[in-house]
Amino acid sequence: MTGMERRAFMQGAGLGALAFMVNGAEIMLTPRQAQAQAVPLRTLTAGQAATLDAVGETLVPGAKEAGITNFVDQQISVPPEEALLQARILNVRPPFANFYRAALGAIDGASTKTKGHKFAELSPAEQHDFINLMRQNKIEGWQGPPEPFVYTVLRGDAVDVVYATVEGYDMLGIPYMPHVPPIKKW
């Protein structure tokens, strides 16, 4: 089989899906589908989810609809050796849920302290300014993992759900060209 034939063979193969728990049953959904269907979260609280949605959307437009919160929630609910988060390759020490709890808590804590509201309740302009300061390690009274590291990890998650998928490649006008497409359980 030539390279072109192999690529053609792969076209139309399914997009990767995660195993989400719905009413006690495991179903395969993409994070985008899980978000659209409001699949219940397993580890993150509603407040943490609202923060992550808002931070993700500020970092990478489209991240909320692409399911960043369902993605992260599912990934921190499985054993660390099964997790595929950026945190894994950025040397975060498992359990990864601890990092996300600390990071999201630090964001809301600093937002409340400096702006009087949690991050999700800020205006888009305020959210942008907050993230810009966080990126540069310039938020007053920050208590949590280092600000630039939180920025890097959460930005990476948002990039994953928006751009590291077949839809993301389509959006950028480049072919995905998988040898083995992501069709299995994550």
Added chain:
Amino acid sequence: MAHEKVDAVVVGSGASGSVFAAVLAKAGKKVVVLDNGPGWRRTDLISSDIWGRRLKPAGGPIVLGGKHPFAYANQAAYAVGGAALHYFAQFPRYLPTDFKMKSEHNRGRDWPISYEDVAPFYDKVADDIGVSGDAKAEEKWRPPGKPYPMPPMKIFPAGQVWLKGAEANGIKLVPMANGMNSVPYKDRVACIYDGWCHVGCPIGALANPIVTYLGEAYKAHAQVRSLCNVTRVLTNPEGTRAIGVEYYGPGKEREVQEASVVVLAAWSAQNPRILLNSATDKHPKGLANKNDLVGKFMMTHHIAGTWAIFDKDITPHMGTVGAQFMSYDRYAKTSYPNAFGSSFIAVGTSHKTNDYAQSRGDLFGPELAAYMKRAARGLTHLTIFGEDLPNAENRVELISDKDEYGLPMARLIHSFDDDAVALWNANFEQGLKIAKATDAKESWPGKGPVIPTAHLHGGAIMGKDSSDSVTNSYGQTHEIPNLWMAGPCIFPTEGASNPTYTIFAVALRGAEHLAEHWGSVAG
């Protein structure tokens, strides 16, 4: 649980472990290979930056320390096949100067062997597993050796665009030597240039262990056990011989594999950890550690990366993750006036969407979205690896934290010295000069507060005797003759070029020596 005694137990199945397993099994020895990772099949190697992370450690027994911590998870593995299952397969050779740093510069250390001792094994490895390249084009620097068995890989625009800038700076770029098939080789297909090499090549075009030496080991009846965490090397009551290893398998039960010879090929930080954790009353400081040299002289390459973006479609996503071009024109250890150490230039790797985002880590929101579209058409990268000198303060040491089996974890402490930082900075200046002399619309250094690192060496270095080293040039420990070390842990200096070709070659030299002298080693 105790298993039937075998001739050799090899701990780790990456580049070096797979070589030892293949050579010994083909010599008729009964071989068991233990690896802490899963035994991924080729069809498990999913083309995805997200899925590719499955091949890397999640936490694990090494924590990081020092001013410039090593990029652990990205460089290690959670897989049968080791880090060579997700490596870039760039196959430059070390040069003769790398073996003689002390003699030539009164810095660092000499190897107890020369380039000429390793050269025949570079050639053998190339024949065994296939290397693509253009030896004629490399003549300016290339030491003696056979031509590559395959022509160079295809060239794509993301590599070609650097030629003009390099030439303007007096730097000759030649096709990279890659451990990939530019044409069908033996029973393996040719590369199709889809740029997913770094998450594992499922078609077998890239020479990873599972399609090369480990495959040979299987055919010669070596047994490979996955998800087996080796905790200690066991020794006889006198402390004079290794008698096997203790490990925990998938059932998390303690198991013992007795063997006549033990080969530690786990990883440069994990090998010393195992030696230190194997302390007994006869070896109170750990095995092969009479002179406190185990875990010392950890070295890693620093990376000076330059990004450039062009106003035309240069298909960044196409090609191979192994670079298209390389140069040794800054390899001389005194290339820059205020720095010391070799530098190796590699340009034109394929990039995927995560790379586009990482190339401008400062951007977010709508600015990032707009940039991603430009990057998808015009982004490319130049990498300059720089050498780190051996320093005993860069080390692996046990800590009080325990792993799930109750054994001390280890801290890998690493800081670059002033020379290395100066070399890193000089390489950024060089990279930017090259980029500015191309037709790039914009170029910038990939420089942040953290010094990026790649490749880990040292921890059980080779030398003449136990006063200055842990092993001899074959990897045999000075103190316990049937305990062998394999991989870059035995390198006394690290050069600047990608090490895996040298890892294969040095391991092949050691494994063949062991097979030839089996009787005197195994007892």
